[in-house]
Amino acid sequence: MTSTNTPVEQHKVIRWHPPSYDIRVEDLPKPKIQHPDDVIVKVKLAALCGSDLHVYRGHSGIEKEHVCGHEFIGEVVELGSSYGPESAKGRPALYSSLKVGDKVVSPFTVNCGECHVCRLGYTGRCPEGFLFGSPALDGGQAQFVRVPKGGGTLFNLSNSSTWSSNLSKEEKEKALTGIADSSLLMLADILPTGVYAAIQALNHPKVLPVITGKPWPLCLNSTDVGMGNAVDFTPEDRVLTIAIIGLGPVGICAAVSILDALSSRKLPFRIVAIDLLESRREKMKAVYAAIGEDGKAGGELVVCSPDDAKIQVANWTGGIGCTAILEVVGHTSALTLAYDLVRAFGVIVSVGVHGAPQLPLTGRQCYNKNVSLDFGRCPARAMFPPAFDLLVKRQDVFGGVGEDASLIDRVVGFEGAAEIYAQFDKGTVGKVIFDPWK
Structure with missing residues (x-):
């Protein structure tokens, strides 16, 4: 003792x-x-x-x-x-x-x-x-x-x-x-969580039609299956449109990760990176400018406020919405924005730490868009x-x-x-x- x-x-x-x-x-x-x-x-x-x-x-x-x-x-x-x-x-x-x-x-x-x-x-x-x-x-x-x-x-x-x-x-x-x-x-x-958000989005079944060029559910089949009566994809159908909500350190890590994955796989993309704070938006712009071409080739990234992001996504997609949303804030307002931006049959990947408030989405909203929600700790x-x-x-x-x-x-x-x-x-x-x- x-x-x-x-x-x-x-x-x-x-x-x-x-x-x-x-x-x-x-x-x-x-x-x-x-x-x-x-x-x-x-x-x-x-x-x-x-x-x-x-x-x-x-x-x-x-x-x-x-x-x-x-x-x-x-x-x-x-x-x-x-x-x-x-x-x-x-x-x-x-x-x-x-x-x-x-x-x-x-x-x-x-x-x-x-x-x-x-x-x-x-x-x-x-x-x-x-x-x-x-x-x-x-x-x-x-x-x-x-x-x-x-x-x-x-x-x-x-x-x-x-x-x-x-x-x-x-x-x-x-x-x-x-x-x-x-x-x-x-x-x-911060980096594992950012990578996790990117991987969860790019490997989600609802993203596969855009990645594989095969419509649902043929995109789930690893072997070549005849397309039947399906109409051929257009180049626009093969462009992944992604929103990242929250540009703190984890959000930036998620952006760098998904840019690297898309450019490495030579997939065409459009990314809108969103934050309320101008200082964080400026940081994202500086990071994007610093990334070598091997980590961002094949698409574009635009940094926006939430209101401007809605306009940007509508212009890009003709009002259809984003294929996937990475929500890296952990707040109900971020989830509401994610729902507004996501397309029907889209996916919201949330890695932000959420508190006690109820989720802002109703069952009817989720049903009406066939939205998939992927939540939780990395x-x-x-x-x-x-x-x-x-x-x-x-x-x-x-x-x-x-x-x-x-x-x-x-x-x-x-x-x-x-x-x-x-x-x-x-x-x-x-x-x-x-x-x-x-």
């Missing part, structure tokens, strides 16, 4: 206090191993995310103070007893290979990596999962963080053989030595490999800090965290990264 005279080792954290808008920098006891599967990570960088604002504003129904943040990158400083070559047989690979000193990035949720849900790739809803930066699990805006189920949760950036990739081993290792930690930190949430760990590959490919927009086309505006210390939260809430600053040791 620890003597009452023995000082407890402390670390600095950014902590939220109820009911709202109360951010404090405090000293708390350092986290300790509580379970054999735990890992203690010394945080090098932690990010401020748009979904942190739901708690900050008091909109999440949370009544308990907790350490903020669900995006962090750092170094392993302590491992539970589950780690080692003998005790880890039959478990996720990191239980046998993770070592003290390894550089790691964490998805924003804990994932056991061993259950039926995780085996299917739906890691964001692991029954043993927790969200970092919540009353259930302190977050990464701290000098140290405890990672439960670390062998199933973390990605080991010191050992590139521990995850799949379309890149060669040499390309992965070169990338890991050349990419800044501020860029790699995007793999915790399985960030499962999305890590394609997100990593895109991060490497698009360093033209993901590599900088503080530039016009950079997703990250600045890197700051913990001092002034309350003011940074307030500025981020008002939209006067973009993506901010905290350095706990600055």
Whole structure:
């Protein structure tokens, strides 16, 4: 037992206090191993995310103070007893290979990596999962963080053989030595979520007629089937029209991801990127201008306010509407706009964090348009490999800090965290990264 005279080792954290808008920098006891599967990570960088604002504003129904943040990158400083070559047989690979000193990035949720849900790739809803930066699990805006189920949760950036990739081993290792930690930190949430939104849209059955050039339901058949009495598609029928609602960091990641996927597959497209804030619209324009032709060829992207977007889509489609909508806001007004813009037999993919209010769409509305709604949290760990590959490919927009086309505006210390939260809430600053040791 620890003597009452023995000082407890402390670390600095950014902590939220109820009911709202109360951010404090405090000293708390350092986290300790509580379970054999735990890992203690010394945080090098932690990010401020748009979904942190739901708690900050008091909109999440949370009544308990907790350490903020669900995006962090750092170094392993302590491992539970589950780690080692003998005790880890039959478990996720990191239980046998993770070592003290390894550089790691964490998805924003804990994932056991061993259950039926995780085996299917739906890691964001692991029954043993927790969200970092919540009353259930302190977050990464701290000098140290405890990672439960670390062998199933973390990605080991010191050992590139521990995850799949379309890149060669040499390309992965070169990338890991050349990419800044501020860029790699995007793999915790915003980039996997953006990639997830794009993949969900482009792989939806209702998008397949445009992609395959076959009408419904022949588009579902992988073999060549006669078209029967169907009239041939026109070139206009093969153009994907997509709206992205919300141009915060995740929305921009979704835009970069879907542009890359469409240009790589040589699919013609028209994208309207929408936000209420002019500053975010200008950021999207700068990002689009910075992307190389290999990441946007084959179509056009127009940045608009919501009202202008309705006019743009109507002009593009003759009033029919968008094939797919990516809703990256998490607000009922964004869903209403998505419904207004989507075509009949279209799909709305929502990755924004929605709160308690009822959805603004009635059953009659959904029936009348044959709309498909795809909702929910990104399985960030499962999305890590394609997100990593895109991060490497698009360093033209993901590599900088503080530039016009950079997703990250600045890197700051913990001092002034309350003011940074307030500025981020008002939209006067973009993506901010905290350095706990600055």
